[in-house]
Structures are given as C-alpha cells and as structure tokens.
Amino acid sequence: MSGFYPSSLIGFGHAVPKRQVFNAEIEAELGLDHGWIERRTGIRSRYWVGEKDCLTDLAAQAGRMALDHAAISPSEIGMVILATSTPDHLLPPSAPLLAHKLGLACAGAVDLAGACSGFLHALVLGDGLVRTQGQMVLIVAANILSRRINRQERASAIIFGDAAGAVVLAPSGHGYCHLVSSALTSDGSYYDLISIPAGETLMTMRDGRTMFAQAVRIMTECGRKVLHQANIAPDAIRHFVPHQANARIFDAVASQLQLNNAVTARTITDYGNSSAATIPLSLSLGRHQYHKGDLVLLTAAGAGLNGGAALLHFNGQNPS
Incomplete structure (x- = not known):
C-alpha cells in the first residue's frame, strides 16, 4: 500500500x-x-x-x-x-x-x-x-x-x-534522526578524472588538482543548498560528516561553509578513503556523540562527477 x-x-x-x-x-x-x-x-x-x-x-x-x-x-x-x-x-x-x-x-x-x-x-x-x-x-x-x-x-x-x-x-517518527533536506548533483564534463576503464581492473586518477578543486566546489555548493532549503545558519551545525576523501578537501569545504573545524568528523586518520562507505562509517563510529536537537551535515563528491549533501536532525535519545 x-x-x-x-x-x-x-x-x-x-x-x-x-x-x-x-x-x-x-x-x-x-x-x-x-x-x-x-x-x-x-x-x-x-x-x-x-x-x-x-x-x-x-x-x-x-x-x-x-x-x-x-x-x-x-x-x-x-x-x-x-x-x-x-x-x-x-x-x-x-x-x-x-x-x-x-x-x-x-x-x-x-x-x-x-x-x-x-x-x-x-x-x-x-x-x-x-x-x-x-x-x-x-x-x-x-x-x-x-x-x-x-x-x-x-x-x-x-x-x-x-x-x-x-x-x-x-517508517517511524521516533527513530534517532531524520532527513531534513538534501541535494544531489552531477557534472559529466569531468567524467574521466577518476576511472576504471571497461575491461580493466585498476583505477586511474588523471588530474588530482582538478579533482581536488571540483570536489571542494560540489561539496560546498550542495552543502549551501541544503542549509538554505532548511533555513539553517552554519553555526547551527553541531556535526559535519563529509566524505573522507582528503583532509585538505573537507577542511576547505568547512571553511567555505563557515563551519567550525571542531565539528568536522575525521575518520580518515585511521580508516583512509573507502569511497561511498566513509560517511556511514563515520556516522556509526561517532554515533555516541549525537544528542537531541543536533543537526548533522553530510557532503560528498566523487568520480562522475557525482555529488550531494544531506542534513540530518537528531530527534531524541543518543543512538550509542
């Protein structure tokens, strides 16, 4: 139904x-x-x-x-x-x-x-x-x-x-948190920056500097969009959980979004970059830190180029 x-x-x-x-x-x-x-x-x-x-x-x-x-x-x-x-x-x-x-x-x-x-x-x-x-x-x-x-x-x-x-x-209003706003995007003009060509098995990164710049751009743009959609000011964000691509990338995004570095998750230190897994890995590892009323901003960008952002609001009990 x-x-x-x-x-x-x-x-x-x-x-x-x-x-x-x-x-x-x-x-x-x-x-x-x-x-x-x-x-x-x-x-x-x-x-x-x-x-x-x-x-x-x-x-x-x-x-x-x-x-x-x-x-x-x-x-x-x-x-x-x-x-x-x-x-x-x-x-x-x-x-x-x-x-x-x-x-x-x-x-x-x-x-x-x-x-x-x-x-x-x-x-x-x-x-x-x-x-x-x-x-x-x-x-x-x-x-x-x-x-x-x-x-x-x-x-x-x-x-x-x-x-x-x-x-x-x-389908419940009584979970740990819910999705407040989201934004997804793509830019195929940078399609070949990171790839595994058909018939091959190894990844190639063709232009790390361009990938760096475009990842910062996409993550920042999508982050701003979800904050605007929810009418949330940057200083209201209690946790920033970006894709753990490179600390310099997400620190640049945090700076452009005017987020305090203290709110940024840094699981990259011990776990590296596992692509799509980094955000849910970070959420699970850090779940003891989330409390009622906390707003958590998620952002990511990667090969494709694909990117997006989402805003979570924690409703009640700590999920640890």
Missing part, C-alpha cells in the same frame, strides 16, 4: 577488514619521506582485505550490525540498497547476495554505483521509498578499493582503503 509515512534512521553499523596498513609500508614502497602521506592527506592508516575476502561479506558485517542496533527482525526489511563501486561481480548484482547472506527473504535488492557520493544517493532514494511504501530499507555502502588501486600510482595508492557502513530507515 502506498501513501505518506514518516521516515527516520533507527540503526547504524560499520565494518572494516582485519589488516590495518600504516603509512610507513606505503611510503617505503613509493620512496616517500616518513610523514609525507599524513601531511598531504590526513591519513595515518587504512584497512585492506585479505586475499579470500569479498565485498558482500564485508557489507554483510556492517548490515548485520545495523540490524542488531535497530533491534529488528530481518523479515521487516523491504528493500536493500547496496552503494558500491567494487561489486563481487559485474553481473549479477551483489545486493541480492548481500540480502541472502543477511537472511532478508523476499526483500528487494539493488546495487547503486554512485562512486563516493553513493551513500547520499542511496539515503535520498531510501528515504523516498520509506515515505511512499511504508517499508524498512537497509542501506549499505561498501567498497574494496585495495584491489583497484595501482600500487605504483601515488595519487591512489596512498589514499584508498576498504570498509563498509550501514543504516536502517524505518
């Missing part, structure tokens, strides 16, 4: 592989000075999967944690959206396998390839499904990028890691 329902986030989850890779290992491989990576990116370590690990297993760990945190039965999930750029196979999609691994019998399941802004696209789409269909939606953003980087290409080798993050959306 379709209609109009409230929608709120009722569960958070995350997962990372066991192996933590510190900068010293990569700096030695690339002949970089000690501390070079952290100075340029804000990253000290990242997590990489083992040889036998697969995307859906990592995604299932985060999804299971979110379901447990929401304290719901798997049978209550009506839809699974998997935001990933590194599925287990090009065909078939990975979301049905993820749903199977989580015991989500009969739930719809679809992959969403939105690159680094994939979670924001999935969040907006999932919120719409909840509001019109009245069914719970599980969103998982997960990537295994360690298998897609060229270890000899400095631009990508120093940044990317593997991780998964998840949220559960429910």
